[in-house]
Amino acid sequence: MNTTTQDSVKPKTASFAQASSEIVATNISKSYGAGPFAKQVVDNCSFTIESNKLTVMIGPSGCGKSTLIQLIAGFESPDSGTITMNGNPITGPGKDRLVLFQESALFPWMTTYDNIMYGPRARGEDNAESVELAEFLLAKVGLEAFRDKYPQQLSGGMQRRAELARAMINKPEVMILDEPFRGLDNMSKELMWEYYAALYEEDKNTNFFVTTDIDEAIFLADRLLIMTNLPTNCRSVIEIDIPRPRRIDDIGNNARANDIKKEVMTLLHEEAMKSFSGGSKAAADFLDAYSKRAG
Amino acid sequence: MSVSNFSDKLFSKAAMRGIFAIVVFVLIWEVGARSEQWFGYRFPFIGLVPPPTDVFVSWGGLIADPSYWQSWYMSFLRVFGGFAAAMVIGIPMGLLMAVNKASYGIIFPSFEVLRPIPPLAWVPASIIFWPTQELSIAFVTFLGAFYTIVINVLGGAKSINKQFLQAAQSMGASQWDIFRRIVLPATLPSIVVGSAVGMGITWEVVVAAEMISGGGSSGGGAGGGLGFFIWSSYVGGSYEQIIVGMISIGIAGYISSELLRQLGGLLTPWLKTR
Numbered sequence: 253m254n255t256t257t258q259d260s261v262k263p264k265t266a267s268f269a270q271a272s273s274e275i276v277a278t279n280i281s282k283s284y285g286a287g288p289f290a291k292q293v294v295d296n297c298s299f300t301i302e303s304n305k306l307t308v309m310i311g312p313s314g315c316g317k318s319t320l321i322q323l324i325a326g327f328e329s330p331d332s333g334t335i336t337m338n339g340n341p342i343t344g345p346g347k348d349r350l351v352l353f354q355e356s357a358l359f360p361w362m363t364t365y366d367n368i369m370y371g372p373r374a375r376g377e378d379n380a381e382s383v384e385l386a387e388f389l390l391a392k393v394g395l396e397a398f399r400d401k402y403p404q405q406l407s408g409g410m411q412r413r414a415e416l417a418r419a420m421i422n423k424p425e426v427m428i429l430d431e432p433f434r435g436l437d438n439m440s441k442e443l444m445w446e447y448y449a450a451l452y453e454e455d456k457n458t459n460f461f462v463t464t465d466i467d468e469a470i471f472l473a474d475r476l477l478i479m480t481n482l483p484t485n486c487r488s489v490i491e492i493d494i495p496r497p498r499r500i501d502d503i504g505n506n507a508r509a510n511d512i513k514k515e516v517m518t519l520l521h522e523e524a525m526k527s528f529s530g531g532s533k534a535a536a537d538f539l540d541a542y543s544k545r546a547g
Numbered sequence: 548m549s550v551s552n553f554s555d556k557l558f559s560k561a562a563m564r565g566i567f568a569i570v571v572f573v574l575i576w577e578v579g580a581r582s583e584q585w586f587g588y589r590f591p592f593i594g595l596v597p598p599p600t601d602v603f604v605s606w607g608g609l610i611a612d613p614s615y616w617q618s619w620y621m622s623f624l625r626v627f628g629g630f631a632a633a634m635v636i637g638i639p640m641g642l643l644m645a646v647n648k649a650s651y652g653i654i655f656p657s658f659e660v661l662r663p664i665p666p667l668a669w670v671p672a673s674i675i676f677w678p679t680q681e682l683s684i685a686f687v688t689f690l691g692a693f694y695t696i697v698i699n700v701l702g703g704a705k706s707i708n709k710q711f712l713q714a715a716q717s718m719g720a721s722q723w724d725i726f727r728r729i730v731l732p733a734t735l736p737s738i739v740v741g742s743a744v745g746m747g748i749t750w751e752v753v754v755a756a757e758m759i760s761g762g763g764s765s766g767g768g769a770g771g772g773l774g775f776f777i778w779s780s781y782v783g784g785s786y787e788q789i790i791v792g793m794i795s796i797g798i799a800g801y802i803s804s805e806l807l808r809q810l811g812g813l814l815t816p817w818l819k820t821r
Contacts, residue, residue: 347719370718422718
């Protein structure tokens with residue numbers, strides 16, 4: 253994999269910049285199951301995905317972030333509260349809000365090229381313009397040599413780039429990414445961070461990125477939403493004012509980044525402890541004693 | 548496949564091992580079958596089986612006999628007829644139950660009650676309610692493959708990764724497009740597996756059905772299929788021919804499975820890349 257050369261290989265330009273678009277969630281709640289088995293996953297949660305910014309949502313694992321994505325994407329609807337996009341309520345899935353799922357959702361029976369062309373073909377837009385765009389994106393994600401390969405023949409990082417291309421060809425107004433780089437090895441992960449950050453910096457479209465990884469969150473985010481443990485809601489918002497373009501090498505020595513990291517870790521640690529103790533008195537006492545000793 | 552490629556395959560280690568195993572097997576069989584003649588002591592079990600040399604001599608005589616090939620033809624016809632019907636009815640039925648809750652509710656309970664009934668238990672009933680012997684054998688053969696195909700298709704279509712459907716949906720795909728380009732290819736591997744298993748059961752069933760029903764419409768003669776061929780050899784006391792019939796079925800089943808594997812491989816090229 254070679255992400256640094258991608259920038260120099262540009263056969264022609266295509267613009268993916270979209271008009272401003274903002275998603276606002278107001279007092280949303282969601283629970284699953286019924287009666288005594290009901291489980292409240294989202295509780296009176298409000299947040300804004302601001303236009304033309306990269307909003308990262310971070311929270312302890314299993315805190316209901318994926319549920320929020322299901323709601324924003326429109327695959328499910330909240331029990332109460334509203335989610336609007338540019339003022340209009342979200343009623344179902346649509347190509348204006350595309351999701352990159354946790355595990356690769358590339359169709360295994362289609363080649364890279366066919367995967368990228370899926371959206372246009374599904375909408376009956378299998379025309380010269382789409383083909384041109386597909387070619388452009390293949391080059392942009394550096395997969396021209398792998399156009400006729402099936403997803404399983406690609407490495408984890410290539411799969412993620414193919415999936416980015418498959419989403420981008422539909423020119424979504426908002427891109428939603430659900431822990432997209434989980435499971436990649438550290439090296440590919442950092443390459444993907446830089447690659448994805450560069451993609452974002454090019455067009456500055458509205459992006460919503462969910463993760464459990466603090467380094468990833470701080471490196472990528474314009475705004476960071478910190479979520480509570482289950483049932484989830486937004487605990488605090490941090491504006492990450494580290495200048496762009498960002499590079500992995502710079503961020504390690506950046507004092508501001510380190511301050512933010514400490515702040516985020518303190519907040520997340522509290523939430524993770526709640527999650528760990530799960531209401532058990534013994535576990536809570538243990539964690540209390542442990543944090544006093546450590547602190 | 549080029550010639551050198553083919554000869555590479557023929558003389559590969561795996562092929563050599565297979566050939567070696569068959570040769571050893573036939574040798575042990577020959578020695579065992581001739582034990583009384585050669586050592587004056589009859590080995591248990593195997594001492595009663597006709598020796599392979601006699602079987603091959605008998606086979607050699609049959610190769611020129613059109614009625615032997617007629618048996619092959621009849622069994623193949625029944626197997627592929629029943630199997631094709633099972634695919635044509637079973638695949639849409641499995642898919643329908645997977646994508647439509649109402650159909651599932653209506654069909655599945657009856658299906659699950661009928662499924663445990665062994666196809667061979669249907670032989671007497673089907674002889675009664677089908678107008679010809681031929682149709683009753685074909686029906687029983689059909690049942691052999693049908694249940695397996697439906698269950699596999701249903702299971703395969705139901706276990707599709709939800710994210711594939713959501714991804715397609717959010718890119719603006721219609722229900723029909725999702726069915727055609729997501730559900731169908733995602734289910735293909737299960738269809739292939741279900742068909743391969745179903746094909747095996749079909750051969751088991753057709754042979755037994757031929758034995759029980761006396762070889763179908765052309766019954767009585769040697770044109771009644773390989774199952775009837777074995778049965779009439781048994782009745783006629785030709786033990787060598789029983790073995791010929793058994794080996795013939797083994798070869799016929801192998802050819803059918805191999806055809807299916809090749810076809811399945813062509814239909815699911817992405818699985819080869821694993």
